[in-house]
Amino acid sequence: MSELNQLFRDRIGYADQNALTFERLPEALALMAVAIPFENLCIMDGSITAVTEQYLVTKVLLNREGGLCYEINSLLYLFLLDNGLDVVMTRGVVFDAEKNAYNTHGRTHISILLRHEGQTYLIDSGFGGNLPLQPVPLTGETVVSANGEFRIRRAEHALGDYVFEVKLKHKDEDWRTGYTFDSERAITGLVDSNEIQRIVVEHPDSRFNKAPLITRLTPAGSVTLTSTSLTVWTDGVMSKEEIEGEQYAELLNRYFGRGIGPEPINNQPERSITL
Structure with missing residues (x-):
């Protein structure tokens, strides 16, 4: 291989x-x-x-x-x-x-x-x-x-x-x-x-x-982060919050495992989507 x-x-x-x-x-x-x-x-x-x-x-x-x-x-x-x-x-x-x-x-x-x-x-x-x-x-x-x-x-x-x-x-x-x-x-x-x-x-x-964008699917929906907002879909329900300043770096690490900080959540078991 x-x-x-x-x-x-x-x-x-x-x-x-x-x-x-x-x-x-x-x-x-x-x-x-x-x-x-x-x-x-x-x-x-x-x-x-x-x-x-x-x-x-x-x-x-x-x-x-x-x-x-x-x-x-x-x-x-x-x-x-x-x-x-x-x-x-x-x-x-x-x-x-x-x-x-x-x-x-x-x-x-x-x-x-x-x-x-x-x-x-x-x-x-x-x-x-x-x-x-x-x-x-x-x-x-x-x-x-x-x-x-x-x-x-x-x-x-x-x-x-x-x-x-x-x-x-x-x-x-x-x-x-x-x-x-x-x-x-x-x-x-x-x-x-x-x-x-x-x-x-x-x-x-x-x-x-024009501006940073990062998104991925999750087993329950999706998560999208920009420099100004975080949008999370969970079982058909959307939550969106406006963000600013240092929140972006913290959320980038938490949801996408990027940057320095606590253990990112996507390192935890989360590997399947039911088809």
């Missing part, structure tokens, strides 16, 4: 030492959603490094940080590839619900396409809290997990040929558009991940170069 393969399993708490199979993917994706946060803290700190395999191993697996889609899904792609699964990556354009329009700064979302027994599935562990936690077929079939309902609709769109749609548990009453992607544009290396990083870091319309 490669170093990346073993470190990835250690990072998410996946104890099985056999090659990861398609059938076991939901378990691994659920563990990953709890263990690895979606975050832009390196961008806000000005710590920008080229996206390579070694960079991803060091940042996410050894330093136990999280990342954005071009880091999380790129690392997952390498892990799935190392386990013998038939995967490529693809780029998509995220839909901005507030503006009711697709982002204008390009194909900045990267996700994974997996082929299994003649069928193609979308895998995405890098879309904030909008994670399906299992493969989503490109057939239009609805997939249900602990995080909600997810489906992929065929589309004739200038931005791509499929649309990823989301209906989060406790949060969405109706389906909403996540992003459009192009299934015909296969990516097998990390060059696009670096291009996406450049856009996310530099573009004035990027939402991830």
Whole structure:
């Protein structure tokens, strides 16, 4: 087993030492959603490094940080590839619900396409809290997990040929558009991940170069921290508090195990989401 393969399993708490199979993917994706946060803290700190395999191993697996889609899904792609699964990556354009329009700064979302027994599935562990936690077929079939309902609709769109749609548990009453992607544009290396990083870091319309954001799923819901607020969802109930000053550093440590302070809560047993 490669170093990346073993470190990835250690990072998410996946104890099985056999090659990861398609059938076991939901378990691994659920563990990953709890263990690895979606975050832009390196961008806000000005710590920008080229996206390579070694960079991803060091940042996410050894330093136990999280990342954005071009880091999380790129690392997952390498892990799935190392386990013998038939995967490529693809780029998509995220839909901005507030503006009711697709982002204008390009194909900045990267996700994974997996082929299994003649069928193609979308895998995405890098879309904030909008994670399906299992493969989503490109057939239009609805997939249900602990995080909600997810489906992929065929589309004739200038931005791509499929649309990823989301209906989060406790949060969405109706389906909403996540992003459009192009299934015909296969990516097998990390060059696009670096291009996406450049856009996310530099573009004035990027939402991830403005203020710190870190979020992850929990077995009971989710937790999201910004420089001004903490939002926790627990069994469908949301609590939100405004924060200031030193509270940010203390909460970053408590909920995400970052910084210096008391033992972080996510070091305690908290490793499964019921599917």
